[in-house]
Amino acid sequence: MTFPALTHVAITVTDLDASTRWYTALLGAEPVLDEDEASGTFHHAVFALDGGTLFGLHTHTGAAATETFDERRTGLDHVAFAIGREELDGWVTKLNELGIPNSGVKDAHYGSGISFRDPDNIALEFFAPPA
Structure with missing residues (x-):
């Protein structure tokens, strides 16, 4: 199974x-x-x-949450959306056009990604595993 x-x-x-x-x-x-x-x-x-x-x-x-997201608390760290390495630059451009601050493309041995946050500060990422 x-x-x-x-x-x-x-x-x-x-x-x-x-x-x-x-x-x-x-x-x-x-x-x-x-x-x-x-x-x-x-x-x-x-x-x-x-x-x-x-x-x-x-x-x-009921009562609304009063705190914004913090990945250092127990629970969710971030959400990553799968894309190909060739798509990363296009997503940096789109995020910039939407006025969404982002990390730009960051490369590591385990893959490449772009980090950014939503209106509640939830950590998001576009991630491309190594080819």
């Missing part, structure tokens, strides 16, 4: 409308789902990524 692939990643955001607009611009696509979850405990906007993975933005009912 092999371990299964990820089907989706869901992150909690402080302002769902603002984050949905930001991710729509970044991904170049509208959410495929934007609804209150059946239990009524959260609302989600979900994007379909290439390869079949879903990427969700959640906001929960």
Whole structure:
């Protein structure tokens, strides 16, 4: 038996409308789902990524989170989106056009990537494994 692939990643955001607009611009696509979850405990906007993975933005009912993301706390460190090495420069250009601060392309023996953050400071990365 092999371990299964990820089907989706869901992150909690402080302002769902603002984050949905930001991710729509970044991904170049509208959410495929934007609804209150059946239990009524959260609302989600979900994007379909290439390869079949879903990427969700959640906001929960009740008291809103007051802290921004910090990868040094236990939990999520970052989310990396898979791309080819030849695509990295194009993504730097797109991030710059969108006004999203980024690291530029960084090369390492384990691959190459671009680091950037969303409106809640969640660490994101475009990552290309070595060829």
